[in-house]
Structure formats: C-alpha cells, structure tokens
Amino acid sequence: MRGLAYFHQGDIHFTDNLSEPKIQSGDELILEVSWCGICGTDLHEYTDGPIFMPKDGCANELSGNGLPLAMGHEMSGIVSEVGSKVTRFKKGDHVVVDAGCGCLDTHRFEDTQLSGTMCNACKIGMVNCCSHAGFIGLGVGGGGFAEKVLVAEQHCIKVPKEIPLDVAALVEPLSVSWHAVSSSGFQRGQTACVFGAGPIGLATILVLKGFGASKIVVSELAKIRRVLAESLNVETFDPSKHGKDAIEELRKIPEGDDGFDFAFDCSGVKPTFDGALKVTTFRGTSVNLAIWGNKPIDYYPMDVTLKEKKLTGSIGYVVKDFEGVVSAIHDGRIPLSDCRHLITGKQKLEDGWEKGFLELMNHKDSNVKILLTPNNHGELHST
Ligand SMILES: [Zn+2]
Ligand SMILES: [Zn+2]
Incomplete structure (x- = not known):
C-alpha cells in the first residue's frame, strides 16, 4: 500500500x-x-x-x-x-x-x-x-x-x-479547540481574546464563532497571520504597535474597558501566557491550549488571586467534541466558507x-x- x-x-x-x-x-x-x-x-x-x-x-x-x-x-x-x-x-x-x-x-x-x-x-x-x-x-x-x-x-x-x-x-483540529472552549465553560454572548493566529488559534476563532461569542479579538505579531484572522471577520490586535502598554490597550477593547470574559493562549510563549492572564476581567478564565517545551516560566499568582480569575488548560479531545464540530458545520454555526480559509x-x-x-x-x-x-x-x- x-x-x-x-x-x-x-x-x-x-x-x-x-x-x-x-x-x-x-x-x-x-x-x-x-x-x-x-x-x-x-x-x-x-x-x-x-x-x-x-x-x-x-x-x-x-x-x-x-x-x-x-x-x-x-x-x-x-x-x-x-x-x-x-x-x-x-x-x-x-x-x-x-x-x-x-x-x-x-x-x-x-x-x-x-x-x-x-x-x-x-x-x-x-x-x-x-x-x-x-x-x-x-x-x-x-x-x-x-x-x-x-x-x-x-x-x-x-x-x-x-x-x-x-x-x-x-474536524480533528477544530475538535481540539472545541474541547477547550466547551470545557472552559464559555457561554453564548461572552467575549474572548485569542493569543496567536496559527492553526490552533484560527480553529479556536471558528469554534468561538460557533459558540456565539459576542466579541473575538486576536492578538498576533505576524501581519500575514492577522490578515488570515481578518478573513474570518474578527478584530485583530498588533501588540508591537503598543509597546509596554499593549495588554492595557487590549483590555480596553471590550465594552466596559475591563477585559475579556475568556482568553485562549494558542501560542505558548511567556508574553502570551502573561497576556492571557492579564486581559481577562474579574472572575475571567484564561485557558492554555498550547503545547509548551520542557521549560518552566514564572508568573505572578496575584494576577489570578486579586481578581478571582481562573487559569486552566485543555488537551486533545473526546468523541463528543467531534460530534459538536460536525453538527456546528452541518447547521452553519461554523460556516463552510470560514473552514475553507x-x-x-x-x-x-x-x-x-x-x-x-x-x-x-x-x-x-x-x-x-x-x-x-x-x-x-x-x-x-x-x-
Ligand atoms: Zn494534530
Ligand atoms: Zn487510560
């Protein structure tokens, strides 16, 4: 064969x-x-x-x-x-x-x-x-x-x-994101910031659209990847334009100026990990989907504690996630035209x-x- x-x-x-x-x-x-x-x-x-x-x-x-x-x-x-x-x-x-x-x-x-x-x-x-x-x-x-x-x-x-x-x-790569979004407790109408517009980040955008997010903003350094994200009709953010104020600026994008309900780190470097923790609002949830190399990083636990945030992770998928993705594509919550991008x-x-x-x-x-x-x-x- x-x-x-x-x-x-x-x-x-x-x-x-x-x-x-x-x-x-x-x-x-x-x-x-x-x-x-x-x-x-x-x-x-x-x-x-x-x-x-x-x-x-x-x-x-x-x-x-x-x-x-x-x-x-x-x-x-x-x-x-x-x-x-x-x-x-x-x-x-x-x-x-x-x-x-x-x-x-x-x-x-x-x-x-x-x-x-x-x-x-x-x-x-x-x-x-x-x-x-x-x-x-x-x-x-x-x-x-x-x-x-x-x-x-x-x-x-x-x-x-x-x-x-x-x-x-x-459906398989989309199921990775479906598992992350559904197990995070994300609800229709909530806001999300996605870090990284690589394959996992873009899949997460499609799934968040499928879940009825009210606002999705993608933070990504590479212009070519921001253009890809924009082809899915979401707002993009270039952190390099804002220097050390980038995260503060990003936090102000959702209504209320006080951060997103959810953040998804699809990139897996220290700045995106920190960013995902900091851009969420009170009781917001930051989810790590990235696979990290074998090297620890430090973070400041009070970034979580002072606003009663949640920090969680998601790995792989189960059959239920595939069923969720197939039905969302079938009924148009995830449009075929978006998938084709x-x-x-x-x-x-x-x-x-x-x-x-x-x-x-x-x-x-x-x-x-x-x-x-x-x-x-x-x-x-x-x-
Ligand atoms: Zn894979
Ligand atoms: Zn086992």
Whole structure:
C-alpha cells in the first residue's frame, strides 16, 4: 500500500511498500482515506522526534507496532469494510476519526504491553487525559497518509454527506479547540481574546464563532497571520504597535474597558501566557491550549488571586467534541466558507513530503492546513 511514512527522526518519505491493514477485532473498520491534514506535531516528529512515535527498534506500548508507520491523524474517509461487531457504520459512510487511543483500545491489540490496564482518567471517561494516550498516525497504528487506515468503531464519527470530505478533514483540529472552549465553560454572548493566529488559534476563532461569542479579538505579531484572522471577520490586535502598554490597550477593547470574559493562549510563549492572564476581567478564565517545551516560566499568582480569575488548560479531545464540530458545520454555526480559509494547500500523497511537509517548514506563516489525498476523493486545487 502507498503511504507517507515515518522511518525515524529526519526521515519521512513516500513508500509503496506498507502492508494493508486487516481487521483484527470485530469492533474495527477500514477506511479509504479521503483527505488528511499535516499537523505541527507531525513536523516535530521529524525535527525533534520520536516524541509520540516509537523509538528505533522499540514498539508502541498500546499496540506493539514498530516503525515504519504511515503518519497523519487529521483525516476524513469512506468506510470500505466493517468488522462483525460494528453496529453504527456501513460501507460507503463518510466518517472522521478521533485519533486518540488509550486503555480502552488495548483489547484490540495482540502485542499490547498494557493488557487489562485501566487508568483513573479512562475510568471516568477523561480518555484525553489517559496515562497511556497515543494516536493513530503517531505510532499506535498507521495513519491517514496512506490509502487505507484501520480504526475502532468507538473512534469513528459519521459525517453527513453535505459536508465535503476536504472540510471534514478539519474536524480533528477544530475538535481540539472545541474541547477547550466547551470545557472552559464559555457561554453564548461572552467575549474572548485569542493569543496567536496559527492553526490552533484560527480553529479556536471558528469554534468561538460557533459558540456565539459576542466579541473575538486576536492578538498576533505576524501581519500575514492577522490578515488570515481578518478573513474570518474578527478584530485583530498588533501588540508591537503598543509597546509596554499593549495588554492595557487590549483590555480596553471590550465594552466596559475591563477585559475579556475568556482568553485562549494558542501560542505558548511567556508574553502570551502573561497576556492571557492579564486581559481577562474579574472572575475571567484564561485557558492554555498550547503545547509548551520542557521549560518552566514564572508568573505572578496575584494576577489570578486579586481578581478571582481562573487559569486552566485543555488537551486533545473526546468523541463528543467531534460530534459538536460536525453538527456546528452541518447547521452553519461554523460556516463552510470560514473552514475553507484554513485550507491553504491540497496535494497528492506522493507529493506530500515536498509540497506538504517542506512547504510548511519553509513557509510557516503563510500556511494553515495542507491536506493530502491518497485516493483522489475530490478535486485537488479548488479550495
Ligand atoms: Zn494534530
Ligand atoms: Zn487510560
């Protein structure tokens, strides 16, 4: 089978030599992949990995799989085969995949090192916080940069056929933001400041629109990214224009001059962390969605205490978040036209290294999502 696979750090390449997936447990199905987006995490596996991927010569603890493995975890596809115990899907259904795996998946893998394990997070349904969390396309199993992918029924979410399959490939990254906004307690009519207009920041803007935010302001240094955010019809703020008064100026934007109800740090550097804490109002909530490097920073706890603020974080997603995103796209709360602004490239799988990975590494600021297709399920160049 054809695929774009991870061999080891510094070596991702196209191969036509991957073995086809086979249903092993009755609750699995096989998808023909339609589109799969390249994620920042995929780039990190190349430059700094293996992070989630198994180390050379080792196996993934959940599945027992070793390298090479097809990458790709932001996928849409069409069901081509169903296992004997699958009840909710049939051949031909359009689906998206919750790529996260954990204790609830170990029964599917003969070579698992975790047979019978059930961590406390999984016991209470917080599978996104599983102590053994891993991802399809990042080591648990082959991902969406391949003709076919093996997935468990519990991780599949049906997509109405009115949602085009290229846009459906955005449901995974949008679910990261959906999880953050819904678990933060955000309510319709509230205000939000988003720090960073990279892929996660832009996805968070779409989700906040879907939740009915009354005002969204995006703080971003790079002009090209502010322009992208403006194409989603939100107000942008350039902190470099305001010097040391930037946060005070930003705080004055919502009515009442006293800060936002919520702030989302989608950037993950000290100035955005501090900014997200300071721009919220009394009892406001600051949410960290960024993945930080292994380096602590200091912050002043009285910034939280004196105004009884909340500081919280959000990681990954659960199936409910995918369902939320699919229904918001379907009923127009998240407009299809807005989603299309996030797709900055569509390429054949064969060209995925050169025109996908390298393009993203060399032109980071002008790209959001580049989608790859292994099966020509739709046009390449119209986005
Ligand atoms: Zn991702
Ligand atoms: Zn677990």
